[in-house]
Amino acid sequence: MITEKLQNAINEQITAEMWSSNLYLAMSFYMEKEGYCGMASWLKKQSFEEHAHACELASYIIKRGGKAKLDKVDVVPNDFGTPLEVFEQVYEHECRVSKMIDALVDVAAAEKDKASQDFLWGFVREQVEEEATAAGIVDMVKKAGAAGIFFIDAKLGERK
Numbered sequence: 001m002i003t004e005k006l007q008n009a010i011n012e013q014i015t016a017e018m019w020s021s022n023l024y025l026a027m028s029f030y031m032e033k034e035g036y037c038g039m040a041s042w043l044k045k046q047s048f049e050e051h052a053h054a055c056e057l058a059s060y061i062i063k064r065g066g067k068a069k070l071d072k073v074d075v076v077p078n079d080f081g082t083p084l085e086v087f088e089q090v091y092e093h094e095c096r097v098s099k100m101i102d103a104l105v106d107v108a109a110a111e112k113d114k115a116s117q118d119f120l121w122g123f124v125r126e127q128v129e130e131e132a133t134a135a136g137i138v139d140m141v142k143k144a145g146a147a148g149i150f151f152i153d154a155k156l157g158e159r160k
Contacts, residue, residue, distance in 0.1 A: 002064035006116055009107045010057050015071040016100055017054035021047045023076045023093065030080050036149075038157025039083060045159050046090075053123070060119055083149060084141045091134035098127040 002010075024047035032040035058068035080086045101123045108116035137156070144152045 002061060002066040002116065003111045003113065006107050006111045006113055007061055007064075007066040009104055010061055010066075010116075011069045011071070013100060013104055014054045014057045014068065015073060016097070017050050017057065018070065018073045019076065020093065020097060021050035021054065022073060023047075024050060024090075026076045026078050027080055027086055027090070030078065031083070031086060034083075036083060036153045038153035038155065039086070042156040042159045043086075043090075060116075064115070083152075084138065087134060087137045087141055091131065091138050094127065094130045094134050098124075098131060101127055 024043045028040045028043035028047060031037075031043060054070075058070075061068040080089060101120065105117060105120045105124060108120055137152075140152050140155075141149065
C-alpha cells in the first residue's frame, strides 16, 4: 500500500508530466510553423513520451492501492525563439524534471517505500539520458550554425 504523502507527491508529478507533454507539443507546433518539420516531429514524439510517463505513474499508484489524480494543467508558452533557444529550453526543462524526480525518490525513501524507490529509479536513469540527449542537440545546433540547421532538422526528424 502506498502512503498518502507519496501518493500525493506522485500525483503532482503526473500533472507535471502532462504540463511537459503540453510544453513539447506547443514547441512542436511552433517549430512546424517556423519550417523545421524534423524538429517539430522530434518534439511531438517527446510530448507523447511525457504523456506516457504520466500514465505509467498513474498505473503505478493504482497497482499500489492508491488513487491516481490529474490536477489542473497550467498553460504553456507558445513562442520559443530560434531552434537553438528552443532546445536550450528543452535542456533546462529536462534538468528541472530531473530535480522533481530526485525529490520523489527522496519522499519514497523517507516513507521507507522500497518498491516505490525501485520504480522511481527507472525515471532517474531515464532523466540522465534525457538531459544528455537535449544537451547533445544544443551542441549540434550550435556547431551546425545557419548553414547546417536544416541538416540537424532532417536528422531530428529521423527519431523513431
